[in-house]
Amino acid sequence: MTGALRDLIHAINSSAxxxxxxxxxxxxxGFPPMVxxxxxxxxxxxxxxxxxxxxxxxxxxxxxxxxxxxxxRLMPWTWWALLFVxxxxxxxxxxxxxxxxxxxxxxxxxxxxxxxVVLAAVFQRLVHANPGEARSAGALRAxxxxxxLLWIGVIMAGRWIAYADYLFPAE
Amino acid sequence: xxxLADFWSWLENLPLAGRIGESWWFPLLESIHVLSxxxxxxxxxxxxLRLLGVAARQQAVTRISGELIPWSWGAFAVAVVTGSGMxxxxxxxxxxxxxxxxxxxxxxxxxxxxxxxHFGTFHRVAQWDMAATPTVAAxxxxxxxxxxWAGVMLAGRWVGHLQ
Numbered sequence: 001m002t003g004a005l006r007d008l009i010h011a012i013n014s015s016a017x018x019x020x021x022x023x024x025x026x027x028x029x030g031f032p033p034m035v036x037x038x039x040x041x042x043x044x045x046x047x048x049x050x051x052x053x054x055x056x057x058x059x060x061x062x063x064x065x066x067x068x069x070x071x072x073r074l075m076p077w078t079w080w081a082l083l084f085v086x087x088x089x090x091x092x093x094x095x096x097x098x099x100x101x102x103x104x105x106x107x108x109x110x111x112x113x114x115x116x117v118v119l120a121a122v123f124q125r126l127v128h129a130n131p132g133e134a135r136s137a138g139a140l141r142a143x144x145x146x147x148x149l150l151w152i153g154v155i156m157a158g159r160w161i162a163y164a165d166y167l168f169p170a171e
Numbered sequence: 172x173x174x175l176a177d178f179w180s181w182l183e184n185l186p187l188a189g190r191i192g193e194s195w196w197f198p199l200l201e202s203i204h205v206l207s208x209x210x211x212x213x214x215x216x217x218x219x220l221r222l223l224g225v226a227a228r229q230q231a232v233t234r235i236s237g238e239l240i241p242w243s244w245g246a247f248a249v250a251v252v253t254g255s256g257m258x259x260x261x262x263x264x265x266x267x268x269x270x271x272x273x274x275x276x277x278x279x280x281x282x283x284x285x286x287x288x289h290f291g292t293f294h295r296v297a298q299w300d301m302a303a304t305p306t307v308a309a310x311x312x313x314x315x316x317x318x319x320w321a322g323v324m325l326a327g328r329w330v331g332h333l334q
Contacts, residue, residue: 033329040209040324048213062238073227155209156202163198 005101012097021095032092039088043155045081049074050120051151057144067140068131075124082117105164109157116150119143179262192260204253208327210246212320214239222313224304231300232309270329277326281319288312 012018025032053070055061062070093100100106123143160167182188191197220226221235258265265271292299292308299306305313 030329033325033332036328037321037325040205040328041212041321044209044212044216044324046213047209048216051210052213052217061242064234064238152206155206159202159205160198163195166195166198 001102009098009101012094015094018094018097021091025091025095035088035091039085039092042081042085042088045077046085046151049078049081050123051148053123054144054148054151057140058148068127071124071127075120078120100161103161103164104168105157105161109154109161112150112153112157116147116154119147119150123147175266176263179266182259182262185259187256188259188262191256197257197260200253200256204250204257207246207249207253208324211243211250212324214243214246215316215320218243219313219316222305222309222316224302224310228303232302232305233296233300264334265330268330268333270326270333274323274326274330277319277323281316281323284312284315284319 025035052061053067053074056065056070057067123140126140126143191200217226218236218239221228221230221232227235288309292306292312299309304310
């Protein structure tokens, strides 16, 4: 562990939000699975919005819908859902930063998540700027494919955080 | 005369169960289980919101359900297969887990809700297909579906906290 990482973990562990999150998780019966369920339900909204749009752009789903309309209607759901995913995730994270920051799967998850979120924003802008669909179809399809794979990777890596030992055995 | 308990331990003693339980197969199945479960909910959410008259109010209900429900079923099938793979590693323990029991009850309720909707008001969907606000029975089915499936998620997530 690097010194900077140790300092970051120490800083979070000595903060008031850390104490609050740890208290809530430890003292309210059922709070941990409830926070995790908010996290998963938020991810479900991401699946029902951006991932479904990816499948549509790839020609696999929703044949009767138009991409610009789907983007306009569904992508607000993506961003609102991601807010709740972030808040629930932060609650778990600040309670035990040491558990996550040293976990390779946590790093992999965010290495996939950041480009996935950036791509979603780029995709939304592209469709807004060019609602005629046809012109940038090739670019949109490429983005959709990468986006789809990234989100699948994010979700699987997220679940594997608890099983990092299988892939990276502790020395 | 074989009891259920014998059946659970028979499952646990299958070579496949040992293979899954002692390797990275378990987390792999679990991550695919979560992935498919979120997809089931994500697609059902859209159908349920249409049934509630909250979203896509100008679109035919059958257009939304016809394009999304096959995806829900496909993802559900994947969730059942991966869930069964995890289940057989410790079948007896899971059957005694209150969260798992509640999850099974909720899944049964989801099935009953869906069947009642399908053979009830959906039978006459031609009469309300384009209605911005569908029938009371359809709205009830949509609301029940949302609540039950959120409960399935919560109970499913709780299973691991009780072992």
